[in-house]
Amino acid sequence: MKLYDSKSAPNPRRTRIFLAEKGITLPTEQVDIMAKQHKTPEYAAINPLQRMPALVLDDGTIITESIAICRHFEAVQPEPPLFGVGAKEIALVEMWNRRCEINFFSNVAAVFRHLHPAMKDLEIPQVPAWAEANKPRVPWFLELLDAELAKREFIAGNRFSVADITALVAVDFMKPARLTMPEGASNVKRWHAAVSARPSAKA
DSSP: OOEEEEETHHHHHHHHHHHHTTOOOOEEEEOOOTTTTGGGGHHHHOOTTOSSEEOTTTTEEEEEEEHHHHHHHHHHHSSSSSSHHHHHHHHHHHHHHHHHHHIIHHHHHHHHHHHOGGGTTSSSSHHHHHHHHHHHHHHHHHHHHHHTTSSOSSSSSSSSOOHHHHHHHHHHTTTTTTTTOOOOOOHHHHHHHHHTTTTGGGG
8 A cells, every 4th residue: 555645735735634633654655746746657647637645555446536535544444533423423524624625725726826936837827817816715715614613613513523634734725825814713713723733733
């Protein structure tokens, strides 16, 4: 089994944090995205989409997409549960993880990919207008999230979950995307400080 990882990218970080929360270690190989190693024929043979991360199982099965990899390990090692327990909690974790992905993580990524000079040779074409269109969506979602976090400790309930991992990575990705936290947002800031203090956040 081998995990193809990239320390410079946010999606692989989601998988690393998840594995750290589970206490799972496995062989990894670093793929340097900025050096375009994910564009090589060797890596394209593993993932034709040329994206990170990718997990190769012992039987040769290849699983790509960070959340799909996380779901594999949730099934292999259910404790601690990071996708929820019971029908209601599982649904709420799924709902909030999707909300954080679609309305937050992807918008931050769009700003970074379409405006940052370092992405000029990787995001072809860069469309600055698309980045600008996504900018106001970030504080809008954070204000919504701030109101929700006034009601509970974590994003999907009173248990740390994959939804917190997605949102943590998205908040941290705001810095290279040159986005700022909205004024106030005290509940988001409290939550972010707490989840950033978890050992897994350094994965």
